[in-house]
Amino acid sequence: MKNIDRRNFIRKTSLAGAAMAVSPILANENFNIPERPYGAQYMGDFVAPKLETIKAAFIGVGARGPGHLKFFASLPGTEVVALCDLYQDLTQKWSKEAEKIGNGVRHKKVAQYFGDENQWLKMLDEVKPDVVFISTNWNNHAPMAIEAMKKGAHAFVEVPIAVTLEEMWEIVNTSEQTQKHCMMMENVNYSRDELMFLNMCRQGVIGQPLHAEASYIHELRFQMAEQERGTGSWRTHHYANRNGNLYPTHGLGPVAQYMNLARNEDNFKSLVSFSTPALGRKLYAEKNYAADHKWNQLDYKGGDLNTSIIKTEVGRTILVQWDETSPRPYSRLNLIQGTKGILAGFPTRVALEGGVEGATENHHSWAQGEQLAAIYEKYDHPLYKRLNQATKDTGHGGMDGIMMYRIVECLQKGLPLDQNLYEGCFWSAVAPLSERSVASGGSPQNFPDFTRGNWKNTNPLQIIS
Secondary structure (H helix, E strand, C coil): CCCCCHHHHHHHHHHHHHHCCCHHHHHHHHHCCCCCCCCCCCCCCCCCCCCCCEEEEEECCCCCHHHHHHHHHHCCCEEEEEEECCCHHHHHHHHHHHHHHCCCCCCCCCEEECCCCCHHHHHHHHHCCCEEEECCCHHHHHHHHHHHHHCCCEEEECCCCCCCHHHHHHHHHHHHHHCCCEEECCHHHHCHHHHHHHHHHHCCCCCCEEEEEEEEECCCHHHHHCCCCCHHHHHHHHHHHCCCCCCCHHHHHHHHHHCCECCCCECEEEEEEEECCCCHHHHHHHHHCCCCCHHHCCCCCCCCCEEEEEEECCCCEEEEEEECCCCCCCECCCEEEECCEEEECCCCEEEECCCCCCCCCCCCCCEEHHHHHHHHHHHCCHHHHHHHHHHCCCCHHHHHHHHHHHHHHHHHHCCCCCCCHHHHHHHHHHHHHHHHHHHCCCCCEECCCCCCCHHHHCCCCCCCC
């Protein structure tokens, strides 16, 4: 037994238990909330000491990392001190770019770490950054964030924040013990429509929220061409080995904030989940690669489409879908239904009881397209109005830049972050919980309360001007 990895052993035996019809154990095990470590403090509304100049290190500068680096480096009061990646060509390229953005005044002599998988540890010891931005494969997110906090840095992590519930609890405990931020960088919360819907919900335009729908529908089979380097080289193995909703946060993050989940009003309670058969990846591999290619040697276990339904503490529902395989247009759904109306995305639509002024007479018709001009004029989020012009060329329609601007602004001014530690864990927890539910025939899975009850006293996200 000494050679068995304990974390994998626990996970495998849990799934085996589901197969033997002991779903009550799976459903109830998440009630075992570990005690807060001695000296640890709740981080829900945490404000860190102000950082006049933010010294940042970046781990992973292949796909998402460069975008984060470029906009961070362009902001006043920032300093890029180190980059780490497996590949030297990437650290060389982006260290030069950082120095160029700094006009030879800031970001000088950016330290480069590359060549093996442990260089990031050496970087943390030698450079001692204020913050670390982590844009690596999913399995590395939790270990890197945890070690960064232990070394005295705030951690900012690409989605998801972690892969397992055990890792999420370790992140929570480490953040509370070290009093360091750990924020999952959910950029979609800063998209124009998502910000506007949040503003409209806070102003009571749709009344009391009842139901939401969220998704990540994004056909990404082309990534399988990235076989040695790049996202497809590691993400393809997740599709093969896991069966659930593997990427829930882009759709879920915004609607969770519309509903004020994990913040004083309501919280996540339970989830049921079902997956379709796993067909698309296998067929795509057979069509595009030789019979002896490594992609044709995989046993694709993950269903092409997963549908999960979340029940909240006060009884609201959220439908969450995920599909990165089927041939269909992109969508995040982005729907919120209230007692007075509904807001929906893809395409953007609004229907209100009594109609939308100047557009519709009642809730039986959508206001959409050009009819929404007055809605945008009245309800565009103040943050979008303030930052849109400065960030519109920063990626994903400007949402990446608004997110990075807010991270820097909050750290420099000593403000709570827009997304706290626990939200990142709740949103990411859908993946392992959905895997458990699918494996047990759709049995309900309870969300761990990562806040240990403190969500009831956590301030709602404010409408920031």
